[in-house]
Amino acid sequence: MSTPSAATTSRWRALTHHHLFWPVAVLVALLLVNVPFTPDFFSIKMTDGHLYGSLVSIVLFGSPLILVAVGMTLVIATGGIDLSVGAVVAITGALTCSYISDQADQNALSAVFLAMGVGLVAAVVCGLWNGFLVARMGIQPIIATLIIMVAGRGVAQLITDGQIITINSEPYKLIGGGYWLTLPFSIFVVAVVVAVTVALTRRTALGLLVESVGGNAEASRLVGIRSRRIMIMVYVFCAVCAGIAGLMISSNTSAADGNNAGLWIELDAILAVVIGGTSLLGGRFSIGGTVIGALVIQTLTTTIYTIGVPTQTNLVFKAVVVIVVCLLQSPKFRAKVFGAKFGPKSGAASGGSAAAEPAKTVTTAEAAPKMEVS
């Protein structure tokens, strides 16, 4: 059976089975939904040497989420979860801004760098603490990171004295609100972080070891992987990503809001990771998938505004879309609805290998209603 149609079918099959197919398809569909409401949705204009357009805004406003989600991906790949990222965003922003606001010259480069350093060191400390609790003390990640999730916001408010600190620093403004080579600067930050993450995990053996720890912790111990060290590294990395996101958010608004900065971003990030195809059970992860997952969520947020969903039904609308995305990703569901062509990859009707799928759906369904539109 080597007729052209058979060849196309098999190519189509290979395409639909690519791990990024469904996330990309959903992203494209969501983007297209906007066109009837905003006919120039895809157009990008050059004004004052800056590129403007909906696509640029989506990436710009989605930058912090992408950063947080990329860090979260590695944590989830080890079989863990980090609920504290939102608090870390707030702490980093608060420390950095309060340091800058104390300076006589807020535009001094050295002061700004030092301020960012202080903020990021705080993020590292948070990551070390999470890693210590999870890897050394053996506390469940969801509980261990809950501590900073709750306490961290308090700390951020202590730093800002319960106020919103505003600053006026041109160099600091660049990170989250400035432009470089016609594009928002934060896009470059994201590109660098993503590139570094991919290099760090795929050019070295870190990715393999992380997937191994997440895929079978006991086997990994017996094979001599220093899992504790890897877990601590991963939690620190995740916190640093959240810290950079914190810098970006506070820079964008030139203000630190201990109460609201990065609020609920952990849920969006977890969602982005799941949409990107990384199982919450740990093991295989995909950074590319996560980036697309984060873009899907940001596009969704944008879409809600452009098509004018009433504010009250915002969250419900978001939840519905998320559920659809998750269902589309479940091989079992596709097999039921679309037939065998899109069916399960391995042919498992209900065996153990399908176990990862229900887990995805459950968690996201829970996470969705709580999400804030950022």
Place this chain on the structure above:
Amino acid sequence: MAEPRPVLEMTGIVKEFPGVRALSGVDFRLFPGEIHALMGENGAGKSTLIKVLTGVYSLDGGTITLDGTSVRFASPLQAQQAGINTVYQEVNLCPNLSVAENIFIGREPTRFGRIQWKRMRKEAAELVDRLGLDIDVTAPLSAYPLAVQQLVAIVRSVSTGDGEGQGTKVLVLDEPTSSLDRDEVLELFRLMRRLKDDGVAILFVSHFLDQIYEICDRMTVLRNGTLVGEHMVSDLDQVGLIQLMIGKELDKLEELHEHQLRADVGETLLHAEGLGRTGGIAPFDLEIKKGEVVGLAGLLGSGRTELARLLFGADQPDSGKVTVGGKQVPMNAPNDAIGVGVAFCSENRKAEGLVPDLTVRENIILALQAARGWTRPIPAAQRDELVAKYIKALDIRPANPEARVGQLSGGNQQKVLLARWLITQPKLLILDEPTRGIDIGAKAEIQKLVVSLSEDGMSVLYIAAELEEVLRLSHTIGVLRDRKLVARLTNGPEITTSRILETIASGEHQ
């Protein structure tokens, strides 16, 4: 003999996985009151046929008839409700639940909607007792070795809530004996005969040909996913059977018999003194020389695996010390052991061995990579060469380094685990049931491999349930009983399996 109607008939069964045709048009039938062996090499399609039958996998072609009506199960639960009870190849229970809960999970005895815990425990204890097992049913399953877990899975499958075998038409046992000792196998056979007399049809898979000839009435042979033939066991001898399975004659086993163990072993490599762990194994002394194969013999629960785990730092010892190459080393974690060249191939490949989501290649290089640390990945060219070499040497099928390990057949998974440690070229290789689930041809290959590794100067600690296997390969045999190392026998013409059995029974000290 007028044949009765088969209780189960599968015709033209086809199952395809991406890139693999696991079953192409297989016919299979099962009569009430018979024990039917499903035979074939690793990867022949035995487990797949079973999973297609019980609804784990969906069917790509063919029909299944149970009791005259055409059926197609969407899930293992449906199959079970229709009277097909199955023990899958990989033990599939909940390690953190108690033995009793595992036996009754999903069908706990209830009254007024509440679980009757007492009754459940009592019934579980009775069932376990009937298999001749002496275990505490309230302890978590993970407290027991793999062999006991396998037995619990069997107990679960033959008890259907209200009594043994009630409502069971077909019992499917996929390699239930792979980690059992002789005594448990006999108990299992007794149970199988009892069920057979009650008219239950039993499908039995095992790579131990002696067991097949002892218990089975009929057999179906598969090769590469196709049906080779169906025969009465009495009509086909072992040589003929092997020929059917592998498609050519097997003379590897004979070769091995002529193969002499290297007589001279080197100086002491590892010396354990007073090493022990409460609840695991009593303090023992053990010396392993360079190039020496030390076999461990003992019954189920005698502490063989526990001893091996202490030597690898998989469990922390309470007492004693280990010297390797004359230097004392702490053995508190696997890393310590790996650092001095000790490797450990666990008997429990699913829980303690493989990472199912990773590829064959990734699983094979994992130990080597872990030793190098994350900053120094193995260069791609070198990695691919190594992996290709071991896939070929161990004949891992499919020979595709990109295949997910979870999708390999049981025997091939075992080979991947072996490859992982061979690639690290350890000084001492601890093999706990390395031939578990491996077919007869590959088993001979692996035993030959052990001999040649020893010739090259690698020391091996070898654990196997089959005494013949231990006897054939070892220079020295450590005998364990009741979690104590009771004797150390130097292999020689006067050492026989019965001599070892005597030592086990009497528990005499050297």
